[in-house]
Amino acid sequence: MPRRKKDSDPSQQDLLNVAVQLRTAPCVPALREAVQQWRKQNYKGATETTQLLLQHWFQRDHRGFNGRPFAYHAFQREAIETLIYVWEIAKVRNRAALLEKYTQSLEGVRLPPFDGFSRYAIKMATGSGKTKVMSLAIVWQFMNAAREAEEIAKDYARTFLVVAPNVIVYERLKTDFEGSRIFRVDPLIPKPLEIFWDFDCVLRGAGERAHYEGMLFLTNIQQFYERRSRNNDEEPEEMTGMLGKKPSGQKLEITDFGERIAKRSGHLLVINDEAHHTHEEGNEWNQVIRRLHEQTPLAAQLDFSATPRFQKGAIFPWTVFDYPLKQAIFDRVVKRPMKGVAKMQESKSTIASVRYKAYLTAGVERWKEYRGLLKPLQKKPVLFVMLSDTAEAEDIGHWLRDKYPAEFGGEQTLIIHTNKTGEITKADLDKARKAAREVDDEANPINAIVSVLMLREGWDVQNVTVVVGLRPYSAKANILPEQTIGRGLRLMFRGANSGYDERVDIIGNKAFLEFVDDLEKLEDLTFDTFEIGKEKPRILSIMPVEEKKEFDIAIPQLTPSLVRKKSLSEEIAGLDVMQFDCAVLPMKEGDLAEKNFKFEGYDILTLKKILERQYTLADPQTAQEVIGYYARIIAKEVKLPSQFAALAPKVREFFEHKAFGKTINLDESAAIQAMNSNVAQYVCVQTFKKALLDKTIAEQEPVLHTTARPLSAMEPMPWSRKVYEGRKCVLNLVPCGNDFEKAFAKFLDHAEDVKAFSKLPERFGFAIEYTDAAMNLRYYYPDFVAIDQQGVHWLLETKGQQTEEVSHKEHAAQIWCANATVLAGVPWRYLKVMQTAFASLRPETLEDLTVLPQA
Template sequence: PEEFAAERLLVIHTDRSGDISKSMVEDARLVAREVDRPDSPVNAIVSVLMLREGWDVQNVTVVVGLRPYNAKANILPEQTIGRGLRRMFRDIAVDYTERVDIIGNKGFLSFVDQLEKEEDYALETFELGKDKLEIVTIAFDPDKLEMDISVPVLSPILQRKKTLAEEIAALDVRRFPGVPVLPVRAGDDAARKFTYEGRDIVTLEKLIQREYTIPEPQTAQEVISYYAKRIASDVKLPAQFASLVPKIREFLEEVAFGKKVDIETPEMVRAIATNVAQYVTVTSFAKALRGRLIEELTPALVQAGRLLSETPPFPFARDTFAARKTVFNLVAVENKFETRFAHFLEDANDVARFAKLPSRFGFTIDYVDAQGNLRYYEPDFVAVLLDGTHCLAETKGREDPDVKFKDRAAVIWCENATMLTGTIWRYLKVPQKEFEKLEPSDFADLGALVID
């Protein structure tokens, strides 16, 4: 509690008109942008201003809906929840599960119920007055050290290249697959104009309306420079700007329009600056470069094993249960399926010991996602069978597009761990629907679940 009290908590009040002084607004916006920095004196912000223009925050963790929410359009509750759904750590490589707490009156929560039906997804609920929040400490139990599990530490087998200068220089832009021929025509005049409308978020009354015109580029170099920045940003290699410029010029002059063109003429400057030309150029280069971003390395054994008992104690406020076969005092689970699977491991006759792998233990496996980005994921469970086989198990309800890449990376990790340590390691994905159909009693029964 002391971490969210006194100067650690910023409460932004408004007067009856809903306004605060300009100086306080700017100060508060600065605090909101920097609240997640380690040196921030403020740990939490309470405010009614988060839906206002200029509050483009992505670190909302608690949403409290108190208005009537009786408008048919449902714009306000959608915006309210939407602020909480913005990912706080969208750029980190580790698959971190973010959570937002939604609190509200009957009108607000009815909208949440409708979202559950439309998305076919059940949110976890907590009813104030009936449910009690309990925070426990998860730590190793010194009386159960015989249930400890050692996990080897392997060197990374994937590494993001620091430069793509050589790969970019070697690109043959004439061999880019599936590039459509761009039309030699100027951009749409209407597309260069847009109308801005400012409305009151509660009454939807129009407060301001203005029309803006986007200025046209004057030279091909302006367009090429912009595309180079976009491509470098897309592949997350901003230092490649100089290498990209000549290749983009070659692509636009030799390939994009199906014939050689002079992109320096006013007509062609307008043609290469269209939205379609931008999309084709940026997409073509990004696709060609993503497959070249990561290089494979030879695995090595960094440490023969790290014991789960070395995990620092950590607080946990979700479901737990006591188990004999784990070195921890409690099994900390994230959802109902994990709870069921953990009970299965506890009861399976061929499982000697197991653990739900805590994030604090720091075990991750590197993989390349569908977009070609180097990322890391944390397997759910580790188990040791009676015959000495060590297993990583990943429980899955819904599957996202990156699951197959994680599966492949985990299989490779197990193969490398087996080769380097002499201990047999296996990986198993456990889809919820298949697990419920199978109704296994022993771990060996899970052999019927085959990774696609």
């Protein structure tokens, strides 16, 4: 695992931490603190639409289209929260204001000469899912434009332009946006807001479409201009090779996107992907965007990049969020780089295949080891070799084909040729684009890629397991360390809780490893090492075993017993507000109701002190203003915004006949003033919320949806953590998340009354619906399943401590077992096993565990 050179607790970082200031953009530390505080305040000041979206994205469980758990990463959440905060809450509308508000000092900071609209850079490590954050930003802007009142909605974007720097990046983005795929597959749109989603994605070259309220145009920047020939003031060849040539000044309109955008009403949001060159204010890329702004005002320009740096290494000062490669490695969001160590030397020869033979052989042997380990998982590894020039690449490519014909012969080795400027030659461009899309496919023949350059942006190759670097890099190109190594770090196995810590092995000559050292210095970490030829890679394949089929366990598939209601109109209409159990509200200070007030254990003075003003309803003129506002808050709290119209009459009835202990005239000024208080708001909202929350989730009678699904149907999965080799488990190895799970697996394996058992990996996909304390619909994944000698099936949960959340899961599991027993005709029981109780009891049989206390 990469090691920090200095241990630090991120929660203790503050604005006086100079080290943090130096390692990131000047605005990031202060913004990070502000966003954390804003989250603690439950997104105070955000629009109702924004709050609903944030709640849906990050406070509910989701399952992907493949049935497996889906969750946005914490850093993706922080990225979109930061964008929302700086634009919607802080209302920073240009880069000068951003720097003045969030930097400690403007000394040495370049102030931009063109600053006519909001522009923010988002720094996210390669492979960390920038496109996910783009899609969140698009939905946030459009939903506010479509749903909020016109006074608010007019500032948000209805039109979106996503710009790629080259065709390869364009084609990667096309995979997500073609046919609006990402908006259909990811849980971006809450069901109550689907009615507002009138949206289409238009790709480069597509003709006119029918009108949609929201429209996204996807293209590459070359569609707006043509690059000019290289001259002396451009970037070094190494940087050009990695990033593509700089945008030039010769304009050549070959698309009508600009004209089509101009015809649309409202604001435009521009998203630049891999926006490495956008710091050059005068280049054609930025001029294109400024021309668009003149015809269609920009809501904002978002620059996404793993390396938004100037040539000398400093991060763009308008960067608002920074998720560095170092953190991505620690979070296991990308592969863990491992440096190969060996006493190898270059041979004294001008022929590359002779000079670098030792390094190449070591790389090939390492690749072979990965090939054997990955074969049961139906994945193939890719070897990547970097050379100094085209002639060397050609020589090494032919050497691989001739020396290892079975592994790298013919089309199994791809040689990417570059011209003298470092660009992929036109003859090889189609091959490179095709390889970028297909090389990870198990059926694709390519096993090795040989090139002068490391994978450029847009090469989303996930299966790179071995990188052999045999070229030096110029010190002039400070941006290259992150770009070069980062291209090989994308995960091969993605998904929640995979249990496998992926790695990429780096083998190189002295010059290349010195270059890798520069990355370690830049990221303030030290890569682990392995001894070439001695330390073997380790990948455990967890899979069912045919010889152990007698220990297979089938789990019945039931339809959900809990679903979120889309409408509560009838339930709301049936509410009897006179039966609400709540304190009588005072009409004025000092009256009898104020003296006798008690609500949720608080008296009136205490409640006034602990409540901050949560709304901005200044001096309402009518009771209906207050009633409407409270109805919207209640609808948001119970997560059914479409029920506002149904709630408003009930809120009026509550205040008119119940809240003040008598019937009052709501049109009187005293009544309006009494309604418009922190205490009145709190009592009204909490009382309605209590009455409605248990009605937002509908219980339905489950049915046996399909035949039972056996554990033997589980696909093989990689694992690199603790395992137990169980005799009575259909899997070859029992995957264990911690020592307690391993001890429990051993206990089940040895218990005489247990016929068969298994861990239930999340990858298997078995989950039980339940609701948490806030009535969010969640999914619970039990730990173990077992069958005793009497044929009783058990769901078993191992826990270190009891929490309220555990109680909700336990209740749902007990209901599932009761339903499964009736529907499947097989007895099912649930048992929770606390770690301390297990250690004290020292059970020998499953029956012994039944004496343990349950909730």
